[in-house]
Amino acid sequence: MVVDDHPIWRDAVARDLAEDGFDVVATADGVESARRRAGVVKPDVVVMDMRLADGSGAQATAAVLEVSPASRILVLSASAERDDVLQAVKAGATGYLVKSASKAELTDAVRATGDGRAVFTPGLAGLVLGEYRRIARGPARGADQPSLTERETEILRFVAKGLTAKQIAEQLSLSHRTVENHVQATFRKLQVANRVEAARYAIEHGLDK
Numbered sequence: 001m002v003v004d005d006h007p008i009w010r011d012a013v014a015r016d017l018a019e020d021g022f023d024v025v026a027t028a029d030g031v032e033s034a035r036r037r038a039g040v041v042k043p044d045v046v047v048m049d050m051r052l053a054d055g056s057g058a059q060a061t062a063a064v065l066e067v068s069p070a071s072r073i074l075v076l077s078a079s080a081e082r083d084d085v086l087q088a089v090k091a092g093a094t095g096y097l098v099k100s101a102s103k104a105e106l107t108d109a110v111r112a113t114g115d116g117r118a119v120f121t122p123g124l125a126g127l128v129l130g131e132y133r134r135i136a137r138g139p140a141r142g143a144d145q146p147s148l149t150e151r152e153t154e155i156l157r158f159v160a161k162g163l164t165a166k167q168i169a170e171q172l173s174l175s176h177r178t179v180e181n182h183v184q185a186t187f188r189k190l191q192v193a194n195r196v197e198a199a200r201y202a203i204e205h206g207l208d209k
Contacts, residue, residue: 001025061088155186
């Protein structure tokens with residue numbers, strides 16, 4: 001699904017994705033239209049602008065994830081401002097590209113987002129990591145911190161780096177099913193719903209190194 005309040009740009013992005021083999025199931029121009037359509041079509045990936053007809057891309061991201069929690073959000077915005085990037089990620093966006101990205105960069109990013117990998121325009125990933133490391137320097141959580149096994153911690157590090165379950169299995173010489181079982185057990189212990197939230201936890205606790 002493509003969400004952008006500029007009809008010419010929105011149609012161009014949808015056309016480029018369709019030409020590259022993607023099934024563009026819906027388009028929207030604002031927060032409410034994105035919420036309604038995502039609730040119906042349940043898109044795998046949403047390409048999201050940050051300036052919309054009735055609010056921000058961060059608001060639309062949160063709205064889409066309320067009705068379609070399995071969707072992954074890739075922001076495509078003219079803005080590379082720190083506040084916009086951090087608001088998008090905090091709302092649940094998986095990645096963030098600026099609109100100067102080429103067609104090939106966009107289609108590659110949509111594929112990566114669909115696979116569960118985080119994609120950022122060069123320089124923006126460091127900004128996000130820096131912010132979460134700053135947060136991590138705050139007060140320690142102490143005794144309420146969940147207890148992960150050595151294997152779960154190892155796999156969480158790979159998740160934070162954007163590796164898929166298949167790639168992690170290859171790195172650790174484990175079966176894909178075994179890795180998935182560890183990932184789900186880790187999600188339950190951390191009380192997180194998806195890889196983005198797990199990655200945030202890992203970054204906050206210095207497990208992404």
